[in-house]
Amino acid sequence: MKKPGRNDLCWCGSGKKYKKCHMEQDARLFEYEKEGFTIPSFDLIKTPEQIEGVRKSGIVTNEILDIVAERIKEGVTTNEIDDWVREHTAKRGAIAAPLNYFGYPKSVCTSINDVICHGIPDNTVLKSGDIINIDVSTILDGYYSDASRMFIIGEASENAVKLVEETKKAMYIGIDAVKPYGSLNAVGTAIENYCNKLGYSVVRDLGGHGVGLKFHEEPHVDHFAKDGKGVLLLPGMVFTVEPMINEGDYKCITLDDDWTVLTKDGSLSAQWEHTIVVTENGTEILV
Ligand code: MF3
């Protein structure tokens, strides 16, 4: 981080001199930097208007997940789920962020059983016993939101149901570890400690991410334990917490479609995702 001069214009765009604006507040940050934290780029700190934009986008994402929750059942194809997502997104004047994202061919990700993430909707028919992650990402008025939930189709095995429930708990444990002026590394440490005790493993190759003005922004959010102070969490940062938890080994393979990520050992995988904002007192879930 480069320190502006006292009489330079403040980095925040207020038009005020630095000394009359963020200088004092930033002095605190230089202390954190000395302690070993990585100070995030200031443009990751969203304004209240931007946060409101993500929140509104999140309302559409949540509506879509609610529609999926109402309709999903045995016999439905993942292509039908893609239709529901596309139709509701259009109805709300929004854009499905996945469609054409680096060539991704559909409007939603549908990841069944041993698929960790980025499953592409197709003619696969959902059957009783499946567990499936539905990952919805919406752009509304230029603002991105990202959330996912697991669904259990019909009667699933006890261990599958447990994995789904514990992964949801792990996500909330990760979110609870987010503290203003705390470390981003606390998220992964909390999640991995919880999951390892259950004999599960945390996927390492994929993580959460900043979100809001783009689909994937800094910082990258690892869901496993890491040493060091890591990225300093500042009020106004918006990012996802979206642990992918495997019943077996954490290792992944990617199919020839270049998207579908599966567990290497064929074990079940679950994922839940929220988009959150760091506040002065803790966090708020935006969607
Ligand atoms: N929604 C995913 C995430 O949580 C990203 C999907 S990228 C896509 O980060 F292209 F597959 F949609």
Ligand code: CO
């Ligand atoms: Co995400």
